[in-house]
Amino acid sequence: MFLRNFFFIFLIICFFGKSVSGKEYIFKWFNNVNILDSLEFFDKSKYQLTLAEGSWEDNEGNYGVLKCLGPIKVNSEGKANLEVVCKGFDHLENKFSIILIRKSDYDEGIGEAIYTYGTGRYKSLVDMKCKYAIKYINRSQKVVIGIYVNELLVV
Numbered sequence: 001m002f003l004r005n006f007f008f009i010f011l012i013i014c015f016f017g018k019s020v021s022g023k024e025y026i027f028k029w030f031n032n033v034n035i036l037d038s039l040e041f042f043d044k045s046k047y048q049l050t051l052a053e054g055s056w057e058d059n060e061g062n063y064g065v066l067k068c069l070g071p072i073k074v075n076s077e078g079k080a081n082l083e084v085v086c087k088g089f090d091h092l093e094n095k096f097s098i099i100l101i102r103k104s105d106y107d108e109g110i111g112e113a114i115y116t117y118g119t120g121r122y123k124s125l126v127d128m129k130c131k132y133a134i135k136y137i138n139r140s141q142k143v144v145i146g147i148y149v150n151e152l153l154v155v
Helices: 002-021 120-125
Strands: 023-040 046-058 063-074 079-090 095-105 108-118 129-139 143-154
Touching (some): 046 079
Antiparallel strands (some): 129 143
């Protein structure tokens, strides 16, 4: 009897946990990436300083601008290792800062976003970590256009 009740409670938590424990926050960023400077080494690995800027929207009807700056190390197999800092604001002038960390393919991958600062509605997100995914949809010599999606479960 106890085992059956435990199994039933486990299923409820797994399938309905998001609706019970909080709400989902989805952040989509449409960005342009500029490689400000780059060093290419003899083994074809690279070190580059990157600036990414663009507009964003979320699933609550908010929108704004996000700007990120930081180094990206790309190994000879094309795997990226990055930790960039970002600052943004929304249409109501609420501000936030995040750090994006990723170790994956250069053109697409999954990483972690950490909210480090926030005012107004973003104050409650400070120190929260969430997964994000990025996919570059157009890549030329110096400019990259990408889509970034961040999903966070807010309790």
